[in-house]
Amino acid sequence: MKTRASTESSKVGKDLPAGFPHALTREDLAAALGVTVRTVTNWKQEALPRSKDGTYDLPAVITWLVEREASRRAKAPARQEADDSLAEYRRQKTRLVRLRFLREKGKLLPKAEMVKAFTDRAFEIGRALLQLGRRFSARVAAKSGKTLREVEEIHEAEARKLLEDYARPIYIDENAPI
Structure with a gap:
């Protein structure tokens, strides 16, 4: 030939x-x-x-x-594409091994547990913020010349506004690095 x-x-x-x-x-x-x-x-x-x-x-x-x-x-372009795919596979495999390692060491919790813990903590903070007015309203009323009820209402309105500003959905990026 x-x-x-x-x-x-x-x-x-x-x-x-x-x-x-x-x-x-x-x-x-x-x-x-x-x-x-x-x-x-x-x-x-x-x-x-x-x-x-x-x-x-x-x-x-x-x-x-x-x-x-x-x-x-x-x-070469086809070979480069294959090389890129292999590199991405290796990155993802490394990420998976890293996640397993952290989970086994107790340094990584399942997402559901983290969301629940975060939600519970945010609820506790909100409740404490609303109760804060009742604890300090008497002192503020005595110094400001307003009635106790007026101070409590002002504080509660401000606390609720603050809570509404921060009460928005939480977006979790599944692809974010650890």
């Missing part, structure tokens, strides 16, 4: 100056290209063009290398 590189190499080789070696051994080819003999052997397995006597024509090899690199670059 004739490859495009071997077809073009016959054209390229004719333009070379007289005395230019057309039949290079594997060792000579490696030296000419600045690579190891093992690299040439690996290329041979990838269909590196050779003549019938087993030697290598340098122009044909260079043409083959250029085409090979162009082909690899054309495939």
Whole structure:
């Protein structure tokens, strides 16, 4: 089977100056290209063009290398996409292992427990805030000249406004880092 590189190499080789070696051994080819003999052997397995006597024509090899690199670059975007997917998989797996570790160490609680604890605590704070007016209303009334009931009403109205401002839904970002 004739490859495009071997077809073009016959054209390229004719333009070379007289005395230019057309039949290079594997060792000579490696030296000419600045690579190891093992690299040439690996290329041979990838269909590196050779003549019938087993030697290598340098122009044909260079043409083959250029085409090979162009082909690899054309495939690079798909390879990059696969690399990105693998990196994302590894990040998520690392996150999962980290979550399991923290849960086993008792440093991570289930979301339902956290929401309940937070809600209970917020309720306690709200109740304490509403009762605060009753505890200090007598002192404030004595110093301000208002009646005890007026001070309690002012305090309760302000406390309820504050609670309404802070009583909004809590949004939990499931993807937030720990």
